[in-house]
């Protein structure tokens with residue numbers, strides 16, 4: 001394999017930036033155009049699809065009529081954005097996205113407000129995270145505000161696709177891929193950025209509607225210090241698919257990712273545990289953002305609601321006498337098992353855009369290695385699940401009310417009040 005060393009090098013053999021890269025604006029050479037929403041062109045689909053029934057929706061299966069597309073080259077910068085009929089991309093087989101995986105994605109949702117206007121939930125946080133993810137794999141930078149304006153235009157155009165039923169929404173998948181057409185192992189200075197949409201019901205349909213089971217495996221790791229777990233990169237997910245299959249064979253719905261004995265995340269969700277103190281107050285714990293944890297928008301929103309005073313203003317479904325101590329700190333499997341044994345583990349729940357908040361009802365811990373289906377698994381079955389009075393239930397209700405625009409809360413709901421064309 002050859003390392004690409006095209007272009008001038010400095011004394012240490014490191015490629016020098018091209019002269020125009022000396023003056024940077026938003027991370028781009030100032031001579032190159034950034035994303036420019038005023039140059040948007042819209043090509044409408046000749047025939048529109050039939051809308052699927054809301055109760056048949058499977059996450060990510062049905063694309064809408066249109067997509068947003070633009071690309072970047074080091075010569076021309078960001079192309080004028082285009083909204084065009086949904087369809088395949090035309091890519092060189094040598095494109096770096098197929099070989100070295102400089103691929104970034106985001107996930108957010110559009111909801112229909114009571115006034116019929118589509119709404120996004122804290123979308124600036126997704127855009128900023130996408131810029132950080134792009135930087136982590138050396139993809140071209142872009143203006144986050146400009147991309148958000150274009151996403152609002154796309155969602156406004158596709159508003160008929162947003163399901164009205166509670167808990168249903170239109171999933172938005174912004175994607176940025178390296179398209180450098182060369183096998184040289186180096187950063188891609190060519191990229192494509194596109195946004196596709198898919199109507200969605202509740203992400204995980206469990207049988208009794210109450211919660212999910214998690215399997216923790218000691219010999220499988222999702223992320224590690226200095227790695228990429230804190231960024232939304234495609235390369236973080238494929239290595240978990242085989243472990244996910246093992247978990248499913250053992251009867252568990254999601255993986256509980258560990259690093260050693262430390263709890264990290266559940267599937268592609270952040271995780272919280274609730275412990276009861278002797279005086280009845282509750283400790284709500286989630287792992288800290290140490291670089292191995294994806295900084296979820298839902299996680300940040302849950303932490304913000306939990307730390308609001310008075311608490312009952314943020315979470316009116318909770319009993320008025322509840323007292324919470326919220327902490328971002330290390331959470332271990334031994335701590336979970338000890339608390340479950342002592343009867344002080346009240347709840348474990350997972351949070352993310354797709355599921356919002358979903359309680360865990362059962363956690364298995366496979367301590368011996370091999371990832372084989374017959375290795376011994378120790379189980380804890382959680383006594384409290386997501387019913388009335390639980391924190392998971394109160395958080396789900398409140399977040400969905402904010403997302404669907406029934407409640408205004410700290411500017412979190414952002415209407416797509418833009419002209420369609």
Ligand SMILES: *Cc1c(COP(=O)(O)O)cnc(C)c1O
Pocket residue numbers: 107232265267268269270294295296297298299351352353354
């Ligand atoms: C996307 C994601 C989350 C959840 O983030 P949200 O912004 O709340 O949707 C958590 N963990 C992983 C690994 C993820 O990919």
